[in-house]
Amino acid sequence: MGFFSKFRKKSPWILHYNTGGCNGCDIEILATLAPKYDIERFGALNRGNPKQADILLVTGPVTKNCRDVLRRLYLEMPEPKVVVAMGACGHGGGVFRHLYNVENGVDNIIPVDVWIPGCAPNPRALIDGIVEAIKIWEKKSKDKEYMKNHSKEMIKNLGVNDD
Amino acid sequence: MISVILTIFAPILGGFVYGIERIVRARMQSRMGPPLMQPFYDFFKLMDKRPIMIHSFHALMGIMYFIAEWFALAVLLLGNDLLIAVFFHVIAVLALVIGASSVRSSYSVLGALRELMHMISYEPLMVLMVVSFYLVVGSFDIKDVLHYNGYPILDLPLVFIAFLLTIPMLLQKSPFDVAEAHQEIIGGPEIEYSGPFYEALYTGKWIEYIYVFTFAFLFGGSHYWLGAILVIFAFLFINLLDNSTARLDFRRMVKFAWIVLIPMAALNVILLALI
Numbered sequence: 001m002g003f004f005s006k007f008r009k010k011s012p013w014i015l016h017y018n019t020g021g022c023n024g025c026d027i028e029i030l031a032t033l034a035p036k037y038d039i040e041r042f043g044a045l046n047r048g049n050p051k052q053a054d055i056l057l058v059t060g061p062v063t064k065n066c067r068d069v070l071r072r073l074y075l076e077m078p079e080p081k082v083v084v085a086m087g088a089c090g091h092g093g094g095v096f097r098h099l100y101n102v103e104n105g106v107d108n109i110i111p112v113d114v115w116i117p118g119c120a121p122n123p124r125a126l127i128d129g130i131v132e133a134i135k136i137w138e139k140k141s142k143d144k145e146y147m148k149n150h151s152k153e154m155i156k157n158l159g160v161n162d163d
Numbered sequence: 164m165i166s167v168i169l170t171i172f173a174p175i176l177g178g179f180v181y182g183i184e185r186i187v188r189a190r191m192q193s194r195m196g197p198p199l200m201q202p203f204y205d206f207f208k209l210m211d212k213r214p215i216m217i218h219s220f221h222a223l224m225g226i227m228y229f230i231a232e233w234f235a236l237a238v239l240l241l242g243n244d245l246l247i248a249v250f251f252h253v254i255a256v257l258a259l260v261i262g263a264s265s266v267r268s269s270y271s272v273l274g275a276l277r278e279l280m281h282m283i284s285y286e287p288l289m290v291l292m293v294v295s296f297y298l299v300v301g302s303f304d305i306k307d308v309l310h311y312n313g314y315p316i317l318d319l320p321l322v323f324i325a326f327l328l329t330i331p332m333l334l335q336k337s338p339f340d341v342a343e344a345h346q347e348i349i350g351g352p353e354i355e356y357s358g359p360f361y362e363a364l365y366t367g368k369w370i371e372y373i374y375v376f377t378f379a380f381l382f383g384g385s386h387y388w389l390g391a392i393l394v395i396f397a398f399l400f401i402n403l404l405d406n407s408t409a410r411l412d413f414r415r416m417v418k419f420a421w422i423v424l425i426p427m428a429a430l431n432v433i434l435l436a437l438i
Contacts (some may be wrong), residue, residue: 010204
């Protein structure tokens with residue numbers, strides 16, 4: 001908690017990743033970036049790059065193909081970072097729950113800090129969720145964070161220990 | 164004295180230019196836009212991230228880019244020779260290219276190659292521009308250019324137009340933001356930098372703004388009001404162009420530079436030499 005921590009809330013950079021949802025949430029995210037809601041007035045930018053992002057915004061029920069990519073994105077983001085799960089699919093799968101190709105929600109793969117309910121959540125809910133995420137983000141430290149449900153083999157494959 | 168202050172505070176000034184640019188861009192898209200100090204908030208936030216580097220050489224090259232960029236600006240403002248300043252700018256870009264091609268990420272390597280394409284496009288034009296300044300003023304010295312009594316813009320209209328269309332290549336703006344293509348190769352050379360190391364690149368870009376607009380200022384000669392008008396015009400024109408055009412292929416960028424811009428500038432230089 002140094003001098004620079006005060007400026008965290010001024011520039012949250014978002015990384016958006018869709019893990020196999022229906023694109024409804026993504027349209028709402030684009031609406032939030034568009035002139036009417038204009039999230040850039042809070043300093044938030046949509047960076048497509050995990051290395052420079054602070055908030056991981058995940059939509060969709062995590063499909064089995066996306067699982068490793070989501071883990072990688074989470075691990076590539078430098079701390080402090082927060083994860084926001086958006087939409088009903090992210091909360092345990094939504095309408096896709098218990099399908100053979102689905103991991104039933106973001107929480108089964110990586111730890112989630114903020115949940116935004118709704119199908120799809122409207123832009124005001126999204127902005128509210130990001131404000132909540134910033135409140136959590138301000139209290140986080142620079143220590144390393146790991147994902148949930150990791151096996152030793154997975155950690156070895158991803159090369160986290162060398163980092 | 165002013166040039167010393169300008170050189171030392173170049174990153175801060177460039178940050179304000181970038182902040183103004185973000186507001187102008189937002190207003191052109193009928194948005195509200197971030198506050199003026201937003202680039203500095205980003206700067207402080209990046210300071211607070213956990214440093215992750217790919218390998219030390221990569222990080223060093225990122226910092227080298229910032230230092231070389233600042234050095235090129237110092238040579239331009241304090242030093243004597245415009246030509247040397249153009250060549251020092253090449254060193255800055257080369258540091259970026261070497262750093263970007265030293266990692267395994269394919270986007271980064273692709274960005275490095277495209278950055279070289281940028282260099283092929285704009286570097287001959289920069290040299291031609293400096294040569295045309297020499298023909299008008301009779302010296303490569305920036306002090307002589309700033310004390311020249313005529314109006315360089317009247318002698319070099321085609322060179323100024325060519326330079327105006329080169330600025331998007333230098334500052335990575337549409338339609339020539341080929342190397343940085345954010346939707347395509349997510350930042351290109353800067354993709355693997357994070358936290359404090361990305362900061363070096365982010366700040367290096369602010370210095371590049373000052374570097375480029377100083378050249379636009381030189382077209383006013385000793386009439387500083389004209390130089391200021393040209394800088395403001397160039398700034399607004401670039402933003403308008405950035406917001407209203409889509410990205411071109413790198414081949415079309417190089418073709419445009421070599422078929423349209425360089426002959427145009429060369430024609431102006433030839434006419435100047437004949438008269």
